[in-house]
Structure formats: C-alpha cells, structure tokens
Amino acid sequence: DAKTTQPNSMESNEEEPVHLPCNHSTISGTDYIHWYRQLPSQGPEYVIHGLTSNVNNRMASLAIAEDRKSSTLILHRATLRDAAVYYCILRDPHYGQNFVFGPGTRLSVLP
C-alpha cells in the first residue's frame, strides 16, 4: 500500500474553515483517496473519497492536487462535534477494501 503522511495534530476555531492536508507522493494511478474520522470513544466513520477530481458531500470537500501527490480535506465551518482524529487512506479497489489506518491527524476545535 502507498503511504500517507499527515500532521499529528491541528487546531481550529469554531465556525472557521479547516484544511487537513495529506501527502501521498507514492500514490499509484489506481489508488483511491479515502478519509475517515474517529470521534472520541467511537468507531471510525466515513467522510469522503475520490480518485482524481475534487469531491463534495454534505460533510466535507476533498481537494486533490493535479499530480495526485497530495490532497486536502476541507471542513467548511468547523463545529465542536468535528473534533476527532482524521485518517487519510489510500486503497486500490482491485486489492479489496482492506484499509490500513495510520495515526491520522487529531483535530481540536476551540469554542
């Protein structure tokens, strides 16, 4: 599996946008970029995923660099409930859906 690199922690103020970066310089052409998050004392939950184009859903936006060597998860207005560990994961669907979760980025949201 291609490796991802994320900052260990980030802070944001409530109601401000948050940009969570992920570097994946060894990404292959068939790797999808997935984001999950884990709220305190809960299992992870799906946030968003994409391959080449930017993606939007009700939770977040995913901006993918043109060379695909990096991506950014964007929370448009952080709330206290968004405080969680965010995981950026690469996976080629031809190898199944067995994710490898790294340590992720711990996001703190300040009121």
Next chain:
Amino acid sequence: NAGVTQTPKFQVLKTGQSMTLQCAQDMNHNSMYWYRQDPGMGLRLIYYSASEGTTDKGEVPNGYNVSRLNKREFSLRLESAAPSQTSVYFCASSGGTSPYIYNEQFFGPGTRLTVL
C-alpha cells in the same frame, strides 16, 4: 436499523483465557472486518470476510480466529489471551456485490479488552 453492533462493550481476561467477540450487522452487507486499535495508534486489520463463507487474514492475524456464521454475523475468537492483545476491537461491514468496488465501511462502537 441498529447498524453494526458488538458485544461485549468491555471485557477483562486473565492470560490464557479464551473468549469470543461478537459482531452483527443489519444492513445486508457482504463484507465484514475485524480491526484492533492500540492506544494512540490507527486501526490494524486482523481478519476480513469478503462474503458469507469466506475469511482471509489481514495485517495482524496471529493469535486470533474468526467465523463468518452467516451473512449477518462475524465473530472473533481469542483462544489463549495474552497481554499484547489488550486493545480496542472494532468490527466493520461494507456492502455491494463485489469487495473490489468501493463501498463505505460502517464501524461498530468497539469492544475494550484488557488482558491481565
């Protein structure tokens, strides 16, 4: 819909004891997974089942066995628990007819296991 449920929520074992962690999903998903999460770390895949009747090893299968009892249920067994197996265990499921087409994984609330 309850989603993915896990029992028990907490368990303390002594070294050498055995136990089975239960997982069930009511979303008619084909694929199910068992992960462990050690303090301050990400999740690591123990075993997965792409469909009823099949199971495969993940990243850290040693010391564990699994059973895909039916489409709904996927259990994880520790035959002889060791302190190194102290962890939080998460079960997950994902849908679709092929495990090679991406489907979102849904996770249970976890079982916190301590082995003394």
